[in-house]
Amino acid sequence: MSWEVDFFMRAYNPKEIEPKWQKKWEEEDFYRTKTDPSRTKYYVLEMFPYPSGKLHMGHMRVYSIGDVLARFLRMRGYNVLHPMGWDAFGLPAENAAIENNVGPARWTSENISFMKKQQKSLGVSYDWEREVTTCNPDYYRWTQWLFLLFYKRGLAYKKKARVNWCPQCETVLANEQVEGGVCWRCSSTVEFRELEQWFLKITDYADRLLDDLELLEGWPERVKLMQKNWIGRSEGAEIAFRLKDFDEELRVFTTRSDTLFGVTYMVLAPEHPLVDKLVSGTEKEAEVREFVNKVKFENEISRTSAETEKIGVFTGRTCINPVNGEEVPILVGNYVLMSYGTGAVMGVPAHDERDFQFARKYNLPIRVVIQPEGEVLKEETMTEAYTGPGRMVNSGQFNGLPNEEGINAVIAYLEKHNLGSRKVTYRLRDWLISRQRYWGAPIPIVYCEKCGIVPVPEDELPVILPTNITLKREGGSPLAGLEDFVWTECPRCGGKTRRETDTMDTFICSSWYFLRYASPKLDRAPFSREDVDYWMPVDQYIGGIEHAVLHLLYARFFMKVIYDAGLAKVQEPFKRLLAQGMVYKDGAKMSKSKGNVVSPDEIIEKYGADTGRLFILFASPPEKDLEWSDQGVEGCHRFLRRVWRLINENKHFVELNGKGTPFNGEAEQKLRYHIHAAIKKVTEDIEERFNFNTAISAIMELVNATYSYLDKAAEGEPDRRVIAEALKTIVILLAPFAPHITEEMWQLLGHKDSIHLQAWPDYDEEALRVEQVEVVVQINGKVRGRIMIPADADKEQMLAAAHGQERIRNLLAGKEILKEVTVPGKLVNIVVR
């Protein structure tokens, strides 16, 4: 740094100004928000973090995006709610406790205070008065209260089921939390156990969760699609096949009732309860049992993979096809899943790919019952199943019917004769919520020998999670070993009774936190109707795509139940969703193992938070992945220094507030055009498209234009008012992106109040109006010249100007003009031969 620079102005020193303004904002309670029905609200929310230890770039990105919106909307006059909190229950705290010998509570709260400090150093405008921490009793009390609400409404139940078990986490998992057969958190292969567990009846809401996706216009299509696929609604029929030799029925689910006459065999899942009954005491018993055991032992990933060979075994039993009375063999097969439909499938090899492969392998008969238009399928020559449309054949009274109509016709026939019925099946399963872990909200239930399952009364909440506990690596639910916790009095009969020792899935805690922000301190209810009706729904939710099904589906479910209970008037919690992309470096996701991690702290240390925020927002649109670039960060830092210098070197133009030549100079009009074009562009980019990268580039262009005006005007006398307008506009437009430096520069420009309380500028249409525009002249679509003409020139004037150009005349000489196209203010295209 040369002494001249020091002499004229202070250098840009983020280390000095950033903490200064952060302190000031905090002292003045700048971002406190109040429920105020007289004002239009806007609720901006970033997914709250798990307090894992320290912030990473993904956090910095999501908070930077949210903060730009929050600051921008505040300046636009909205009453903005922008809160932050902690998804503080969870397994890592327990593991850390075992490894480091620190209690999970202490580990968590230390992480929270560290991460909170980091968030503050980013200059994010949160209302910290509304901070929620899910592991605090004043929060989980209401998580428990909501569990009881579900229980009362018949939406929480306990049942014994085959459940996913993660051996690493030593707990059960919900289906959503198993991804490709492995645990979503630790990637261990998931096993199965028969356990009695608590479930929430999310399947009761399957149709509403599916249908209401259509209301979510502000959600990315791919997220909605993922939820749709996850819910997996499938319409069809359940059909009863009478077993031969038994007075019992075998029920199957099918979406293809039109192929019912093509059934040549039946397949049961190995776990199907009828298997035992069918084979016990028969000569097939040993063979079938061996097969069942073998398949059960295989892990679920390979068994449910499409590539796995379909194998099966004949049970020696048969059943009767209800529509044609045919006797078909019953097999057990590895490709049939007990968890979907009825656990039994009718085999129609001619029209189902899996059935075809299976039938060919075991020489089961194939019968065509759908004939496509224009070709004739023959069983002997088929090489694959035909799954397309066609007319029904070999199907008795239904012959000749188009198969789409046949689906309904067959179902109608079945219903009439009491052989089956219309049925909708979902892939979605009920949400398994109990966890055999310590660090979670206790499930508020007791088991009384006399009274059975008894919910803890609301006025006895919260069921406090004891903190005097030593965690060990093994040994089931840690709470079960705590006598003081386990034994209590039955709220009904007063007798000695056991508490539930499982805790709740942490996804429950995060399914309603956005409501708690509306009434963070309330101690008589989870939230107040008044606050929630004012603030909800969240207008803009921002977070990672990894929660497309998990958190985002659960939260929607909770909102609907809360709505049904009459506690809120909205049914969908998040009006608009922004799924932000990931942060990469050197082509890979930042991770410790790859050694390509850049921490927010080191960026703040080296360049300041403003530079980091600006880079993150400038490098890529928010929903796309972002490639980290140290040089790109340098560039943003350079830009901020350039702005700093611009303001410092020219602030006297503003201070003097003096006279100058009026706006009518050509250079002045041009600069004013740039100023107002920038206002328009930045406003629209933030408001309509979240294109923060192009918004920032528009500010850069304005800075460049201002420098170039000053350069050119240096010889003559620059217009103070235009410069003042430019400087002020630059600082204001930049404020949501770089809050500290702009606050400092705002003061340098002579203001006493905060820039973050200023009104966002409107652009001046007048300044954007230009008299002369450059219009491109094309011949056959190729640019051959440019003309300056009045902006409002009509077609004739445009053509006259184009033909007036010597070059154009020369090029047109001897050619036949076929057509002349004009676009006002843009171009002329002359089509010739």
Added chain:
RNA sequence: GCGAGAGUGGCGGAAUGGCAGACGCGCUAGACUUAGGAUCUAGUGGGCAACCCCCGUGAGGGUUCGACUCCCUCCUCUCGCACCA
């Protein structure tokens, strides 16, 4: 396999029917300087000695006066689902 999204300079990315490559990075040359990795100025898709010329947005075709943009076919990559009956 099914579904969704994407493919543009050396790089990140702009442009949603009208001048392809805004803005930034990098690079080149120059200025200032004891020096600069600071700052400023100019240039920077490819071809060509050069242009006002030609080529150019994954490939091929189509619609249009005009296509990165719309339609069809194909290729590649990313993500999601994956025996769901």
